[in-house]
Amino acid sequence: MEKVYYNGDANEQYLQSKKVAIIGYGSQGHAHAQNLRDSGIEVVVGLRPGRSWNQAEQDGFQVRTVREATREADAIMILLPDEKQPSVYKEEIEPELQPGNALVFAHGFNIHFNQIVPPQDVDVFLVAPKGPGHLVRRTYTEGAGVPALIAVYQDVTGEAKETALAYAKAIGAARAGVLETTFKEETETDLFGEQAVLCGGLTSLVKAGFETLVEAGYQPEVAYFECLHEMKLIVDLMYEGGLAWMRHSISDTAQWGDFISGPRIINDSVKAEMKKVLEDIQTGKFAKGWILENQANRPEFNAINRRENEHLIETVGRELRSMMPFVKAKQKEVVVTSAK
Numbered sequence: 088m089e090k091v092y093y094n095g096d097a098n099e100q101y102l103q104s105k106k107v108a109i110i111g112y113g114s115q116g117h118a119h120a121q122n123l124r125d126s127g128i129e130v131v132v133g134l135r136p137g138r139s140w141n142q143a144e145q146d147g148f149q150v151r152t153v154r155e156a157t158r159e160a161d162a163i164m165i166l167l168p169d170e171k172q173p174s175v176y177k178e179e180i181e182p183e184l185q186p187g188n189a190l191v192f193a194h195g196f197n198i199h200f201n202q203i204v205p206p207q208d209v210d211v212f213l214v215a216p217k218g219p220g221h222l223v224r225r226t227y228t229e230g231a232g233v234p235a236l237i238a239v240y241q242d243v244t245g246e247a248k249e250t251a252l253a254y255a256k257a258i259g260a261a262r263a264g265v266l267e268t269t270f271k272e273e274t275e276t277d278l279f280g281e282q283a284v285l286c287g288g289l290t291s292l293v294k295a296g297f298e299t300l301v302e303a304g305y306q307p308e309v310a311y312f313e314c315l316h317e318m319k320l321i322v323d324l325m326y327e328g329g330l331a332w333m334r335h336s337i338s339d340t341a342q343w344g345d346f347i348s349g350p351r352i353i354n355d356s357v358k359a360e361m362k363k364v365l366e367d368i369q370t371g372k373f374a375k376g377w378i379l380e381n382q383a384n385r386p387e388f389n390a391i392n393r394r395e396n397e398h399l400i401e402t403v404g405r406e407l408r409s410m411m412p413f414v415k416a417k418q419k420e421v422v423v424t425s426a427k
């Protein structure tokens with residue numbers, strides 16, 4: 088097995104003399120900024136005036152424009168949406184970079200697909216938590232952490248990897264485990280995971296199961312509980328003890344059905360399609376489509392998003408969750424998003 092790094096393998100000294108600019112204060116940004124601060128690292132947040140700016144100030148941070156934050160800092164962590172990074176980088180970050188600075192990412196997309204080309208005299212590395220930002224924060228406050236990948240793209244100081252490990256430790260990731268990878272591997276596996284399994288695969292599986300039951304005349308509410316609500320309970324068991332622990336916990340009837348029917352659903356043709364999805368990621372075809380979609384102001388993204396939010400599973404779900412006070416209801420109204 089590859090080496091997994093933990094707290095004992097990381098030395099926070101590599102960050103302690105440095106000021107870290109967290110650019111962006113969204114899902115990842117607020118978590119990194121707060122975890123670093125709680126770990127004793129000096130943080131400045133870089134933003135444009137608006138909602139996030141006010142929030143970061145309320146949370147007690149020094150907030151500056153992206154330009155000023157970059158100028159003040161030794162390490163610049165870019166936590167803007169991936170599709171917005173290239174223009175902000177070009178206009179506000181690149182002009183302020185000093186030799187020996189560290190340019191840091193949480194996902195390799197823009198470096199790997201050449202949307203950001205950094206100067207040769209700075210360190211470039213990534214620290215990519217394998218989990219959503221609000222969990223990066225919550226687990227940290229609970230004394231735990233979300234695992235992360237680190238990768239070094241450019242090492243001019245000779246300390247890029249040590250600094251990446253120190254950063255991973257400071258956000259709590261080294262409590263859970265840190266793996267070293269490359270920008271290529273992180274980018275391609277992250278895109279594949281979210282498309283084929285975690286987000287795309289899962290939502291399509293849930294919807295197909297729900298629709299099959301509803302089209303056969305079963306109550307949508309029953310179908311919702313069966314195909315969506317119960318998913319979390321099953322996934323929690325897998326998270327705690329792998330497939331075996333989940334299978335130990337369910338009935339033998341359910342386990343037999345899992346063995347016999349699961350491979351009929353996710354069959355060879357599904358796997359063949361997964362390979363094509365992976366190929367589109369590896370060849371840059373997916374990246375190109377997403378970059379162009381943003382340049383066109385997201386016509387397809389917004390159309391699909393609207394249609395998805397009107398799906399019966401969503402309207403039934405909103406209704407049912409409102410009766411479950413223990414489920415913290417998170418309503419997301421459909422907003423038309425723009426690449427600008």
Ligand code: NDP
Pocket residue numbers: 110111112113114115116133134135136137138139140153165166167168169171175193194215216217218219220
């Ligand atoms: P979010 O969409 O949550 O963050 C957006 C932040 O960027 C907001 O604070 C927003 O501020 C700010 N912003 C947007 N445009 C500008 C601009 N022009 N100038 C200044 N600030 C701006 O991003 P994520 O946290 O989801 O993603 C950040 C990075 O982390 C990405 O590289 C992503 O791939 C990676 N990542 C994300 C994960 C996740 O869980 N979401 C998991 C692992 C990695 P405002 O309020 O002004 O719009």
Ligand code: MG
Pocket residue numbers: 194277278281
């Ligand atoms: Mg991703």
Ligand code: MG
Pocket residue numbers: 341
């Ligand atoms: Mg059952």
